[in-house]
Amino acid sequence: MIITNTLLFLISFATIPATAQSNQKPLLASSNHNKMADYDEDTTPSSPSRRTPVLDPTDNSTIIGHHYPGFDYTGERICPLQTLDIWFPVGAAQEAPWLVYIHGGAWRDPAIDSSSFNASATKILSTLFQQPLEQRKKKLGGIASINYRLSPYPNHPTNPSDDPTDDSRRAKHPDHIADVLTALDHLHKFYLMQSYVLVGHSCGATLALQACMDPVRWKDLEESVSIGYRGVYEVAKPKTVVGLNGLYDLAGFINNPPKGYERLREAYREFVTGAFGSDEKVWREACPASAERWLGQWKLGHWQGKRKVVLVQSLEDSLVPVEQTEGMAAYLEKENEQLDEDNKIEVAVLMEKKGGDHDEIWQRGDRLGEILVAVLDWEI
Numbered sequence: 001m002i003i004t005n006t007l008l009f010l011i012s013f014a015t016i017p018a019t020a021q022s023n024q025k026p027l028l029a030s031s032n033h034n035k036m037a038d039y040d041e042d043t044t045p046s047s048p049s050r051r052t053p054v055l056d057p058t059d060n061s062t063i064i065g066h067h068y069p070g071f072d073y074t075g076e077r078i079c080p081l082q083t084l085d086i087w088f089p090v091g092a093a094q095e096a097p098w099l100v101y102i103h104g105g106a107w108r109d110p111a112i113d114s115s116s117f118n119a120s121a122t123k124i125l126s127t128l129f130q131q132p133l134e135q136r137k138k139k140l141g142g143i144a145s146i147n148y149r150l151s152p153y154p155n156h157p158t159n160p161s162d163d164p165t166d167d168s169r170r171a172k173h174p175d176h177i178a179d180v181l182t183a184l185d186h187l188h189k190f191y192l193m194q195s196y197v198l199v200g201h202s203c204g205a206t207l208a209l210q211a212c213m214d215p216v217r218w219k220d221l222e223e224s225v226s227i228g229y230r231g232v233y234e235v236a237k238p239k240t241v242v243g244l245n246g247l248y249d250l251a252g253f254i255n256n257p258p259k260g261y262e263r264l265r266e267a268y269r270e271f272v273t274g275a276f277g278s279d280e281k282v283w284r285e286a287c288p289a290s291a292e293r294w295l296g297q298w299k300l301g302h303w304q305g306k307r308k309v310v311l312v313q314s315l316e317d318s319l320v321p322v323e324q325t326e327g328m329a330a331y332l333e334k335e336n337e338q339l340d341e342d343n344k345i346e347v348a349v350l351m352e353k354k355g356g357d358h359d360e361i362w363q364r365g366d367r368l369g370e371i372l373v374a375v376l377d378w379e380i
Contacts, residue, residue: 065125073186074226081168085114087121087143096141097195104202107275108153114145119365148179151275173276177210178224181232198238205246209288214297240308248289248328258321289328295335308346314355
């Protein structure tokens with residue numbers, strides 16, 4: 001299902017999907033009751049917040065899922081930004097794939113967090129709810145949206161990072177990817193998440209592809225991971241990655257911004273330095289379109305299937321140029337040439353002619369939901 005006003009390019013290859021196994025029982029299970037009259041507002045053992053029903057947009061009496069905000073994924077409750085939002089579809093099967101979302105915001109914007117996936121999650125749950133129960137049970141086990149520690153933003157207009165004791169606003173690479181891996185580790189251990197689709201917007205797309213790399217690439221990762229979650233080195237990798245208006249080659253943009261985007265050079269330099277430091281070599285090693293030979297590190301488990309990257313780019317984006325997505329696609333195609341046929345990656349590129357500005361894809365939610373349902377259905 002490719003929606004009108006979208007251009008699609010496909011490069012097809014094959015591989016093996018990720019698995020994660022755990023003997024621990026999940027902390028909660030979704031309810032099969034789907035009417036507000038049956039709703040029970042009980043809590044779960046791992047969160048002080050009550051679950052809230054997700055209602056069918058066309059019928060406010062029908063529950064299509066349950067939303068649990070603010071799960072601490074470190075087990076320590078130290079940092080307010082090391083949390084997850086989780087949604088369970090009504091009737092979800094434990095073994096079904098998950099969708100995991102990583103928000104953008106240039107690694108530093110406190111106004112963009114895990115709640116930015118609310119509209120898209122509702123669209124996904126609503127679309128799947130229209131399918132027969134036995135069919136949708138196999139499609140989606142759960143949805144998670146990850147918060148992570150942010151880099152300094154001292155000149156933010158409404159919420160500057162001016163507290164020197166606030167560790168949640170002083171992050172520097174590899175802190176961000178350490179948090180993402182810790183959250184994935186938590187989902188594997190406590191919710192028995194097995195195969196999953198990892199989705200990222202803007203810098204979240206960078207983080208999503210970094211999660212496919214060997215974690216030993218990240219110097220000082222050990223010091224960035226919370227006590228008790230050292231298992232991030234063994235976290236199963238995603239089966240599919242979806243990048244939305246992604247940042248894939250920061251050094252390339254800063255050194256040679258495309259025509260029409262020159263005005264953003266110094267703004268990019270500021271947030272990149274805040275997130276990664278001033279060493280351009282570190283930028284190149286961290287970014288998926290400039291890091292060397294990482295595709296072969298995207299190892300999956302014993303289940304059969306394909307690895308896939310879906311790159312989505314709005315042609316109306318005023319902050320991230322289309323060249324970032326084109327460069328990422330070219331990188332993947334070139335790296336695929338170095339792999340044998342059984343290990344090549346399938347790549348899909350969607351150029352959205354009327355995709356709106358940079359953040360509109362998640363602000364609206366509907367189109368992003370459509371894309372992700374199509375990914376779950378293997379129609380993209």
